[in-house]
Amino acid sequence: MSTDTQSAPQLSAPQPGPVRVERRLPRFAPLGLFVLGIVLGAALSAATGFSVTSTVVYGVVLGTLLVYVGTRAVEGRRKATDRLVTCLVTTAFGIAMIPLISLVYTVLDKGLARFDGDFFGMSMFRIVGEGGGAYHAILGTLIITLVATIISVPIGLFTAIYLVEYGTGRLKKAITFFVDVMTGIPSIVAGLFAFALFTLLFGNDFRAGIMGAVALSVLMIPVVVRSCEEVLKLVPNELREASYALGVPKWRTVVKVVLPTAIAGLGTGITLSVARVVGETAPLLITVGLITGTNLNPFDGRMATLPVFAFYQLTQPGTATQAFLDRAWTAALVLIIFVMALNILARLISRFFAPKTGR
Amino acid sequence: MTATKAPTEPPSQQRVVRRPGDRVFAGAARGSGIFILLVLAGVAAFLISEALPALTASSEEIPGGEGLGSYVWPLIVGTLLGAVIALVVATPLAVGIALYITYYAPRRIAAAMGYVIDLLAAIPSVVYGFWGLAVLAPKLVPFHQWTADNLSWIPLFAGPASASGRTMLTVGLVLAVMILPIISAIAREVFSQAPALHREAALALGATRWEMIKMAVLPYGKSGVIAGAMLGLGRALGETMAVAIILSGGGAATINLITSSNPSTIASNIALRFPEATGLGVNTLIASGLVLFVITLAVNMLARWVVNRRADFSGAN
Amino acid sequence: MAKRIEVSDLNIYYGNFLAVEGVNVSIEPRSITALIGPSGCGKSTFLRSLNRMHEVLPGARVEGKVVMDGQDLYGSDVDPVDVRRQIGMVFQRPNPFPTMSIYDNVIAGNRLNSKRMKKSETDELVERSLRGANLWNEVKDRLDRPGSGLSGGQQQRLCIARAIAVEPDVLLMDEPCSALDPISTLAIEDLMAELKERFTIVIVTHNMQQAARVSEQTGFFNLNGVGQPGRLIEFNPTEKIFSNPDQKATEDYISGRFG
Numbered sequence: 001m002s003t004d005t006q007s008a009p010q011l012s013a014p015q016p017g018p019v020r021v022e023r024r025l026p027r028f029a030p031l032g033l034f035v036l037g038i039v040l041g042a043a044l045s046a047a048t049g050f051s052v053t054s055t056v057v058y059g060v061v062l063g064t065l066l067v068y069v070g071t072r073a074v075e076g077r078r079k080a081t082d083r084l085v086t087c088l089v090t091t092a093f094g095i096a097m098i099p100l101i102s103l104v105y106t107v108l109d110k111g112l113a114r115f116d117g118d119f120f121g122m123s124m125f126r127i128v129g130e131g132g133g134a135y136h137a138i139l140g141t142l143i144i145t146l147v148a149t150i151i152s153v154p155i156g157l158f159t160a161i162y163l164v165e166y167g168t169g170r171l172k173k174a175i176t177f178f179v180d181v182m183t184g185i186p187s188i189v190a191g192l193f194a195f196a197l198f199t200l201l202f203g204n205d206f207r208a209g210i211m212g213a214v215a216l217s218v219l220m221i222p223v224v225v226r227s228c229e230e231v232l233k234l235v236p237n238e239l240r241e242a243s244y245a246l247g248v249p250k251w252r253t254v255v256k257v258v259l260p261t262a263i264a265g266l267g268t269g270i271t272l273s274v275a276r277v278v279g280e281t282a283p284l285l286i287t288v289g290l291i292t293g294t295n296l297n298p299f300d301g302r303m304a305t306l307p308v309f310a311f312y313q314l315t316q317p318g319t320a321t322q323a324f325l326d327r328a329w330t331a332a333l334v335l336i337i338f339v340m341a342l343n344i345l346a347r348l349i350s351r352f353f354a355p356k357t358g359r
Numbered sequence: 360m361t362a363t364k365a366p367t368e369p370p371s372q373q374r375v376v377r378r379p380g381d382r383v384f385a386g387a388a389r390g391s392g393i394f395i396l397l398v399l400a401g402v403a404a405f406l407i408s409e410a411l412p413a414l415t416a417s418s419e420e421i422p423g424g425e426g427l428g429s430y431v432w433p434l435i436v437g438t439l440l441g442a443v444i445a446l447v448v449a450t451p452l453a454v455g456i457a458l459y460i461t462y463y464a465p466r467r468i469a470a471a472m473g474y475v476i477d478l479l480a481a482i483p484s485v486v487y488g489f490w491g492l493a494v495l496a497p498k499l500v501p502f503h504q505w506t507a508d509n510l511s512w513i514p515l516f517a518g519p520a521s522a523s524g525r526t527m528l529t530v531g532l533v534l535a536v537m538i539l540p541i542i543s544a545i546a547r548e549v550f551s552q553a554p555a556l557h558r559e560a561a562l563a564l565g566a567t568r569w570e571m572i573k574m575a576v577l578p579y580g581k582s583g584v585i586a587g588a589m590l591g592l593g594r595a596l597g598e599t600m601a602v603a604i605i606l607s608g609g610g611a612a613t614i615n616l617i618t619s620s621n622p623s624t625i626a627s628n629i630a631l632r633f634p635e636a637t638g639l640g641v642n643t644l645i646a647s648g649l650v651l652f653v654i655t656l657a658v659n660m661l662a663r664w665v666v667n668r669r670a671d672f673s674g675a676n
Numbered sequence: 677m678a679k680r681i682e683v684s685d686l687n688i689y690y691g692n693f694l695a696v697e698g699v700n701v702s703i704e705p706r707s708i709t710a711l712i713g714p715s716g717c718g719k720s721t722f723l724r725s726l727n728r729m730h731e732v733l734p735g736a737r738v739e740g741k742v743v744m745d746g747q748d749l750y751g752s753d754v755d756p757v758d759v760r761r762q763i764g765m766v767f768q769r770p771n772p773f774p775t776m777s778i779y780d781n782v783i784a785g786n787r788l789n790s791k792r793m794k795k796s797e798t799d800e801l802v803e804r805s806l807r808g809a810n811l812w813n814e815v816k817d818r819l820d821r822p823g824s825g826l827s828g829g830q831q832q833r834l835c836i837a838r839a840i841a842v843e844p845d846v847l848l849m850d851e852p853c854s855a856l857d858p859i860s861t862l863a864i865e866d867l868m869a870e871l872k873e874r875f876t877i878v879i880v881t882h883n884m885q886q887a888a889r890v891s892e893q894t895g896f897f898n899l900n901g902v903g904q905p906g907r908l909i910e911f912n913p914t915e916k917i918f919s920n921p922d923q924k925a926t927e928d929y930i931s932g933r934f935g
Contacts, residue, residue: 186597279483
């Protein structure tokens with residue numbers, strides 16, 4: 001490898017120096033070649049009946065090819081391979097952007113039609129055609145998610161505390177392993193679990209929001225454990241020792257020193273775990289179901305939730321098909337807004353609750 | 360270990376006075392951990408107990424009338440097919456994205472790009488279903504037609520091509536998008552952990568960026584990528600709503616990806632049939648859920664095993 | 677309040693590994709006892725066993741007796757938390773609580789134990805402790821600022837203030853100056869000279885000049901080789917240790933001919 005750079009006296013170098021100046025393309029040449037490829041691609045696409053898709057496909061392929069061939073001719077094979085890989089990984093990133101942009105655009109485009117006061121102010125009670133809204137479903141989602149959070153956070157946080165502060169030996173290993181395994185439980189299986197549990201306890205016809213909340217908790221608990229565990233591990237041991245040395249019992253040390261020090265990370269982790277389950281559909285579909293009216297009691301009767309509402313509006317449109325589709329897309333839009341808001345909230349928490357170190 | 364002499368007493372913990380507050384708190388923490396183990400055991404136990412009637416019922420009573428095996432088999436094929444397509448498409452892309460973000464993107468915006476990719480994971484699966492049905496499926500109709508015309512000698516593309524694009528192929532691509540952030544997140548992590556010493560050594564030998572990655576990053580990150588791919592596979596196997604919305608489903612077991620009569624997946628079949636199911640139908644669906652649970656459990660445990668094995672090795676470095 | 681500590685036949689283990697073997701020593705009240713010795717000889721481990729901080733690590737345990745005021749600190753009915761309230765500790769690296777202000781750091785020992793105190797009492801305690809740690813004049817105008825915003829030397833004195841605010845009988849210091857610059861070190865050494873009027877002080881240090889400057893008694897720890905347990909080789913008045921030690925090993929270490 002080194003022979004390449006050290007052999008052959010400076011044929012192409014204008015002045016002698018310790019570093020051999022190799023033949024190189026001008027800095028913007030690769031980009032220029034790539035753009036040329038895009039232009040050729042557009043031309044090729046136009047020749048075969050113009051479309052944006054074929055322009056991009058032809059353009060990227062031709063551009064990559066031109067960069068490779070051009071570099072290979074001037075700078076040699078190794079540099080050419082390097083450039084080729086650069087093109088490929090950049091393209092990979094670009095490809096991943098396509099569905100994201102397309103999805104966000106589509107949801108905005110179709111969802112804004114019914115993004116109005118009625119959507120947030122009305123339920124579907126006695127509405128068969130146009131109008132109506134997702135007031136009942138939004139409240140249902142908030143209530144069920146809240147109940148799931150109330151169940152999951154104490155269990156998850158205490159488990160994380162056990163793993164970091166108390167855990168030893170086999171039990172710790174087993175819990176760590178099975179929490180990892182639990183993160184992989186399919187959401188529909190969590191739903192089946194909640195269904196089977198409540199059916200065995202309360203009979204076949206029992207339906208309540210709490211079933212959905214339990215199903216969501218099964219999905220949420222491992223996420224809470226993992227994120228809290230990571231954060232608690234970051235609290236320096238010195239602080240624990242400082243507290244012990246002051247004659248503070250271990251549990252007070254955990255509650256008053258470790259948790260406050262980690263509060264920013266804990267808040268972020270828990271918020272993200274809420275974001276993870278707020279859009280879950282399948283477990284709610286098979287436990288809580290859907291109703292058209294508003295039910296605010298999570299312990300009795302079916303409830304409407306936003307994802308299930310969106311699903312049925314889309315797949316089982318009634319007579320006024322377009323009205324149903326519009327409501328479905330708006331529900332999807334609101335759902336995305338929920339998730340994004342939680343993500344942003346998580347970032348804000350980590351920024352504002354971080355321990356202050358300024359002088 | 361060259362311990363000088365065995366301790367005079369057995370190495371049992373000294374009897375330690377503990378305060379009631381400590382005992383309660385430690386007990387609560389330990390209890391929560393044990394509770395999680397119980398929940399997982401409960402998931403398995405309740406599923407088995409509710410699936411039992413279907414497992415013991417005579418084959419005529421099972422929906423379809425030909426027994427549990429022939430009811431579940433096409434669904435298993437469908438589940439595996441969709442997940443494998445997703446995996447095959449997503450893994451190389453995810454590796455490319457991870458490399459791009461860790462070693463190619465401008466430093467200042469790399470973090471933001473990582474965040475954008477993570478957004479893909481935040482979008483609810485039902486919304487992916489919407490998008491797949493309304494955007495991707497129609498866009499893929501010409502592609503379906505093209506494969507049926509030109510590649511029909513491959514069994515996967517035997518055709519006839521679906522006119523709606525609501526096929527296993529479309530499902531696989533949507534699933535690929537959904538597991539992309541999972542795989543790329545793990546790949547990003549292991550790539551960025553590749554020892555700086557090795558990377559700089561490669562660069563100091565005059566390697567180009569790609570040669571540096573090939574020499575110092577990929578060998579180090581290989582098992583991480585494998586583990587990430589398996590976690591993605593687990594997710595794709597269990598994904599419900601996107602499949603339920605896109606796939607028309609209901610066909611017999613086939614590996615033909617582009618017809619309109621593909622088999623459904625276990626998860627989506629449960630989601631679609633469960634609300635209306637009664638009696639033994641419920642038990643049959645729960646039995647199929649049990650099958651899914653076992654498959655994903657196996658995949659995930661394997662993935663965790665790979666991850667942990669790697670952690671053991673990296674700890675020594 | 678200062679108290680005498682009698683250590684007899686103390687063996688300290690990490691799991692099955694014997695780290696320190698057979699320590700017998702009597703630590704005098706109202707004086708400074710310095711522990712010196714090469715790295716890994718067990719002097720910090722020994723120090724941590726004096727207030728039962730050693731057993732915080734999983735698997736760590738102790739055999740033998742540590743008697744203070746006629747009471748065995750390792751007796752079966754003794755709560756380690758109570759021991760630590762009587763025997764305070766200052767660590768190698770300053771570790772003020774990052775979530776607390778300077779004021780709250782000083783009274784952390786009381787507040788973390790939810791001890792109820794009047795505002796005037798806590799104000800008085802904070803001032804007394806900070807004055808005791810020679811820090812009052814530097815921080816009296818910014819008591820509500822985070823403790824982590826102070827300089828390293830100030831942080832270490834804040835940690836000392838925090839330790840003496842719970843009014844212990846004994847103060848253990850584990851290389852308290854090793855992370856500090858010479859000026860801060862001098863400030864801490866002056867402080868120790870004042871504190872010994874009220875407390876029994878045990879200090880671990882790598883710096884032999886420091887041991888010679890501040891201490892009345894000095895103990896020298898050593899170990900025969902890697903994997904061997906550390907032992908207390910010699911314990912004598914500081915003057916004697918540095919001028920005419922009983923043991924050859926001590927002399928070698930003091931004069932730099934060690935290892």
